[in-house]
Amino acid sequence: MKKALHYSLALALASSIVLAGCSSNNNDSNASASDSSKAASGTPTNLEFWTFNELHQKFFESMTEKWNAAYPETPIKLTATTFPYDDAHNKLLVALQSGKGAPDLSDIEISKIGNYLKGDPQFVPLNDIVEPVKDKLVMSRLDNYAKDGKYYGIDYHVGAQVIYYNKEILDAAGVNADTIVTWDDFEAAGKLVLEKTGKPMTTVETTDQWTYWPMVVQHGSDFLDKDGNVTLNDQGNLDVLTYLQKLVKEKVAVAAPGGFHHAEEYYGFMNGGGAASIWMPMWYMGRFTDYMPDLKGKIIIKPMPVFKQGEMRSSGMGGTGTVITNQTKHADLAKKFLEFAKVSKEGNVEIWKQLGFDPIRTDAWTDPAMNEVNKYTDYFGTGIFTFLDSLKSEIAPTNIKERTPAVSDVIKTKAMFQALNDLKDPKAVLDDAAGSIK
Amino acid sequence: MSVRRFSPQTLLLLVLFVILGALALFPFYCLALASFKPSKELLRFGLNIKLQADLLSWNNYSFIFSAGGAKYITWYKNSLVITAVYTVLCMLLSSMVGYGLAMYRFFGRNLIFIFVLLVMMVPIEIIMLPLYKQMIALNLIDTFSGVILPFVVSPLPIFFFRQYAAGLPKDFLDAGRIDGCSEYGIYFRIFVPLMTPAFGAMIIVQALASWNSFVWPLIVLNSGEKLTLPIGLSSLVTPYGNNYDILIAGSVLAIVPIMLVFVFFQRYFVSGLTVGGVKG
Amino acid sequence: MKWMYSQRLAPYVFVLPFVLSLAVFFVYPVLSTFIMSFQEVLPGQTHFIGWANYENLWDESFYTALWNSSKYTFWTIVVLIPLPLVLAVFLNSKRMKWSGFFRSALFVPALTSVVVAGIVFRLVFGSLDASVMNSIRHLFGFETINWLASSTTGMLVLVILATWRYAGINIVYFMSALQSIPDELYESASIDGANTWQKFWRITLPLLKPISIYVITISIYGGYAMFTESFILWSGNRSPNDIGLTMIGLLYRHGIEKNELGLGSAIGVVLLTITMVINVIQLRLFGLFKKED
Numbered sequence A: 001m002k003k004a005l006h007y008s009l010a011l012a013l014a015s016s017i018v019l020a021g022c023s024s025n026n027n028d029s030n031a032s033a034s035d036s037s038k039a040a041s042g043t044p045t046n047l048e049f050w051t052f053n054e055l056h057q058k059f060f061e062s063m064t065e066k067w068n069a070a071y072p073e074t075p076i077k078l079t080a081t082t083f084p085y086d087d088a089h090n091k092l093l094v095a096l097q098s099g100k101g102a103p104d105l106s107d108i109e110i111s112k113i114g115n116y117l118k119g120d121p122q123f124v125p126l127n128d129i130v131e132p133v134k135d136k137l138v139m140s141r142l143d144n145y146a147k148d149g150k151y152y153g154i155d156y157h158v159g160a161q162v163i164y165y166n167k168e169i170l171d172a173a174g175v176n177a178d179t180i181v182t183w184d185d186f187e188a189a190g191k192l193v194l195e196k197t198g199k200p201m202t203t204v205e206t207t208d209q210w211t212y213w214p215m216v217v218q219h220g221s222d223f224l225d226k227d228g229n230v231t232l233n234d235q236g237n238l239d240v241l242t243y244l245q246k247l248v249k250e251k252v253a254v255a256a257p258g259g260f261h262h263a264e265e266y267y268g269f270m271n272g273g274g275a276a277s278i279w280m281p282m283w284y285m286g287r288f289t290d291y292m293p294d295l296k297g298k299i300i301i302k303p304m305p306v307f308k309q310g311e312m313r314s315s316g317m318g319g320t321g322t323v324i325t326n327q328t329k330h331a332d333l334a335k336k337f338l339e340f341a342k343v344s345k346e347g348n349v350e351i352w353k354q355l356g357f358d359p360i361r362t363d364a365w366t367d368p369a370m371n372e373v374n375k376y377t378d379y380f381g382t383g384i385f386t387f388l389d390s391l392k393s394e395i396a397p398t399n400i401k402e403r404t405p406a407v408s409d410v411i412k413t414k415a416m417f418q419a420l421n422d423l424k425d426p427k428a429v430l431d432d433a434a435g436s437i438k
Numbered sequence B: 001m002s003v004r005r006f007s008p009q010t011l012l013l014l015v016l017f018v019i020l021g022a023l024a025l026f027p028f029y030c031l032a033l034a035s036f037k038p039s040k041e042l043l044r045f046g047l048n049i050k051l052q053a054d055l056l057s058w059n060n061y062s063f064i065f066s067a068g069g070a071k072y073i074t075w076y077k078n079s080l081v082i083t084a085v086y087t088v089l090c091m092l093l094s095s096m097v098g099y100g101l102a103m104y105r106f107f108g109r110n111l112i113f114i115f116v117l118l119v120m121m122v123p124i125e126i127i128m129l130p131l132y133k134q135m136i137a138l139n140l141i142d143t144f145s146g147v148i149l150p151f152v153v154s155p156l157p158i159f160f161f162r163q164y165a166a167g168l169p170k171d172f173l174d175a176g177r178i179d180g181c182s183e184y185g186i187y188f189r190i191f192v193p194l195m196t197p198a199f200g201a202m203i204i205v206q207a208l209a210s211w212n213s214f215v216w217p218l219i220v221l222n223s224g225e226k227l228t229l230p231i232g233l234s235s236l237v238t239p240y241g242n243n244y245d246i247l248i249a250g251s252v253l254a255i256v257p258i259m260l261v262f263v264f265f266q267r268y269f270v271s272g273l274t275v276g277g278v279k280g
Numbered sequence C: 001m002k003w004m005y006s007q008r009l010a011p012y013v014f015v016l017p018f019v020l021s022l023a024v025f026f027v028y029p030v031l032s033t034f035i036m037s038f039q040e041v042l043p044g045q046t047h048f049i050g051w052a053n054y055e056n057l058w059d060e061s062f063y064t065a066l067w068n069s070s071k072y073t074f075w076t077i078v079v080l081i082p083l084p085l086v087l088a089v090f091l092n093s094k095r096m097k098w099s100g101f102f103r104s105a106l107f108v109p110a111l112t113s114v115v116v117a118g119i120v121f122r123l124v125f126g127s128l129d130a131s132v133m134n135s136i137r138h139l140f141g142f143e144t145i146n147w148l149a150s151s152t153t154g155m156l157v158l159v160i161l162a163t164w165r166y167a168g169i170n171i172v173y174f175m176s177a178l179q180s181i182p183d184e185l186y187e188s189a190s191i192d193g194a195n196t197w198q199k200f201w202r203i204t205l206p207l208l209k210p211i212s213i214y215v216i217t218i219s220i221y222g223g224y225a226m227f228t229e230s231f232i233l234w235s236g237n238r239s240p241n242d243i244g245l246t247m248i249g250l251l252y253r254h255g256i257e258k259n260e261l262g263l264g265s266a267i268g269v270v271l272l273t274i275t276m277v278i279n280v281i282q283l284r285l286f287g288l289f290k291k292e293d
Helices: A002-023 A032-037 A054-070 A085-098 A110-117 A127-136 A167-173 A183-197 A212-218 A235-249 A264-271 A282-291 A331-343 A345-355 A375-380 A384-390 A404-420 A426-435 B008-034 B039-044 B059-064 B067-103 B109-121 B124-137 B144-152 B155-166 B171-178 B183-194 B196-212 B215-220 B229-234 B244-253 B256-269 C010-036 C052-056 C060-080 C082-092 C099-111 C114-124 C132-139 C151-178 C183-191 C196-207 C209-224 C228-233 C247-257 C261-285
Strands: A045-051 A076-082 A105-109 A153-155 A161-166 A202-204 A253-255 A277-281 A299-302 A320-324
Touching (some): A045 A085, A045 A331, A085 B229, A085 C247, A105 A110, A105 A331, A183 A235, A202 A264, A212 A404, A235 A426, A264 A282, A264 C114, A375 A384, A404 A426, A404 C247, B067 B183, B067 B244, B067 C010, B109 B155, B109 C209, B144 C010, B155 C209, B183 B196, B196 B229, B215 B229, B244 C114, B256 C099, B256 C151, C060 C082, C060 C209, C099 C151, C151 C228, C209 C261, C247 C261
Parallel strands (some): A045 A076, A202 A253
Antiparallel strands (some): A161 A277
C-alpha cells in the first residue's frame, strides 16, 4: 500500500510539473497561415482571431497568405481559433467585460450582436474603411453592426432571402414558378400542388424565425423600429402571421419536421421530396449541397413572392460580422487587414469562392470570377449572381438593435409555435409576445 | 450453449438485462454505424439504421488520422492529459477531505460541510465572469492548470467519500491508534484500502466528468492547440450547418479512454474482491 | 512537526485542501455574484440598482422554469434511484451471468457524447410517421404525435434521456456501496431463515443508506442544474412554449443570451437558495447533521 501511495504522490508531483510547464507556453505552433511569409522583410505582427465556424477560420488564414504576399513590409501572423457557436460568443463577452484576454479580431453572429452594443461597445469603429466605398456595399448589412453612427462589424454576406422551388414537384402539378409573383399566387399554386401531388407547397418553421422575419421586413415592417422600439404587433406583422396561419390551416404549408429548417429530421424530409418549396437566405444553398444530395438539379432559385406589387422581393437575413476589439494593440493594422479580407472587391470574390456566400460588395457580383464552376453551380446551375444582381435594389434591411436577442427569443420559443402549431389567434399571439419584451 | 445450465431466476434476469442492454446500446449502435457511412447517409431518409455493406468504409476514421484530422488528435491528447492529472489529484485531495468530515467530530465541521454543498450547487454559468477575473489575477488563463485547479478539490467526490467512509466501522480508527499509527497512517494504511470500491467508482465518475467537461475549459483556454475534445467536437456544430463526418466518428473514438478506465476500475467494486478488513 | 500529528489537529489537516480551494477559487466569485445580483452589469457602465433584479425576476417564464425543473427533479429521483439500486443488486448477485458485460453496456450511454446522442434522440422521437417511436405507436394502433411539442411528452423524453444517460453511473455508486456490506451479515441471516426478499429489505437497503443519501442529494442538485439535456433535445435553448425551459436555461437566457448578467446572477442566487433549502431539509430528515452520525 505504501508503494502505491508513493507512486500516486510521485504522479501527482510529476503532473504538477507538467502543469507548470504549460503555463509559460505561448502559442507558436499554429503557424500554417504565415508559412508563406518567410520571405517577408518585416517581423510579422501577431493577430489573434476567434470564430465559431471552421470555414471562416480557413478563409481568414488564406487571406493572411494573400496579405503577406501583397504587403511583405507589414507581414501578419494570424492565430485563428474556432470555438463552439454559443460559447464563442460567451467567451468573447466574458473577455470584453473583464477587460482582458480578448482577441484582436472576432466573429459575432448577427443574432448575438445586440448584447455587444449595450453600454459602451468594446470595439474599434471601422468608419474609415467603410465610408470610402459606401456606394459599393450593401449598407443595410453594415447598419446591423452600428451604433450612434459608428460601424463596428463587417459581414461575410448579404444573406439575400430567396425561395427554392422543387421543380420536379411543380412540374407534376403543372405549376410554372415564374408565374408566382404574389403571395396570393403562391397560395393558389400551393392548392394546386396539394391537389395534384398530395404534397404540401412549403414548410414553415415553428421554432425559428427564418420563415417569418423575411416576410415581415419585405412587407415593410420589422420586429423593432429604427429606434429599437418593439413593433412586433403592428399591422405588417399581423398580416404576415395571419397569412402563414392560413397556409397551415389549408394544409398548403406544414410545420417543418423537427421544428426548423436546420433539423436533421427536416433534411431527410426535404431530400425525399417532402415539400415543393422552402424560402431561406442564399446561404442555405450549402444545406442543399451537403445534406440533400438527391435534389441535385431539381432546385430552382427565385425571388420571394410579395404581398402587393412594388414591395421588395428579398431581404438580408442572418449573418456574421467581424469586429476588432478595443483590446487590440494593433488597431491600424487590424483595420487594414480586415479591409483587405472583407471590404475589398478581391476579398469579396474570395468569400464566394471559398465560402459560397453572396458577398456584401455588389461590384463583385458582376466579376467574371463569380461564374466559375463550383459545387453550387453544379447543384443549382450557373447564373446565380446574374439572378442576384437583378435583385440588388430590392434587398430590404432589418433593424438589429439591443433588444434583438430578446425578440428573437420570444419569436423562437412562443410566437411561431403558438400561431403555426397551436393555431392560436395571431393578434393575441403577437400582442402577448410584444408585451413580454421589457 | 444449453439454456438448461441456468436456473429460471437467472434466465429471467438475463432476459431483463439483454433488453435493457439493447436499449442502452441502441443510440450508440446508430452512431457507430453512421461513423462508417458518408455523413449524408445518416440524414438522407431520417434515421437510417440499415446495415448497407456497400456504403460502409473506414473513410471517416482514416480522415481523422490523416493530416486533415490533426486537430482532432491534438484535442484528444489535451483531453487525455487534463483528465489524467485531474483524476489523480482529485482522488487524493477529495478523499482526504471526505474522510476527515466523516471520521472526526470537530469545531466547524457542519459549516465546512455546508460549504461543500454550496460549492457543489453554485451554477458555473453564474460564477464564470468573476472566476475568469480570478484566473487573470492568478495568471492561469490559457493553461491546463487553469482548467484543472479550481475544481480539483471537488465537492461531489468529497461528499461521496464522506458518505462511504461514514458507512465503515469506526472501530478501525481506535484499533489503529492502539497499534500506534498516526492519524494519517490510519487513513493511508487502513481506510484507503477499505475505500477501494469507493475509489474505483469515483475514478470512473470523475474521469468521465473531466473528459466531458466543457463550459469551464472553454472559458479558460484560448489557443487552438490547447482545446479539448468536447470543445473541438462541439465546434463542428454551427447554426449554419454541421460537419457530421468528424463529429460522429470522432465521438465514437472518444468513448475509448473512459471505457478502458471503466473496465479496469470496475473490478474494485465487484463481489468477491472486497478487501478483507470489512469482514469482521 | 509533531503538533501536526495531534488528534485534534488532524481533521483540520484533512479538510485543508477544501478550505484552500474555497478561499482561492470560490470566495471572490460567489461574493461577486451576490454583488452583481444588485447591479445592472453593462460594459463600462455597471451600476447598482437595488432590488430591481429580484423584483423583475417573477415573470411567467420564471415560474415555467421552476415548475419544469421541479418536475424533472421529481421524476429523475423517482426513476433514477430505485431502478439503478435494484439493477446494482442484481448485477452484484452470484446468480448473475456475464455481469461484467451488462455493467459495461449500461455504462456506455454515460460515455456517448450528448451532442451526437442528441441527433439520435431527436430522430427517434421525431414528429414524422416514420420516426422510430411513432412507428411503435402505430403498432399499438395509436396515431403519430409530435413528441417534442407538448409539455407532457417533452418531459417524458427528457426523463428517458436522463435515465438512459445516468442509470449506469448510479449503478456504479450502488455497486461500490454494496461491497462495504459484510458477507457475514447475509450468512447469519440465512441461518436465521431469512429469504432473499427479507435480506434485501433488512440488510441491503439500510446499509445502502449513506450512499442513497448521496445519490438523492446529487439528484436534487443535478435535477435543478439540468440544462444540457434540454439544450440538446431542442437543438438550443428554445423549446416551443418553453416546455423544456429549466432554471439554468433561464439563467443562461438572461445572463448570457441577453447579456443581463445582473438579472442572471439574481436567478442564480434564487436557484442556489432553493436547492440548498431542499437539500438541507432532506439531509436533516435523514439525520446527516446529528452529532452522533
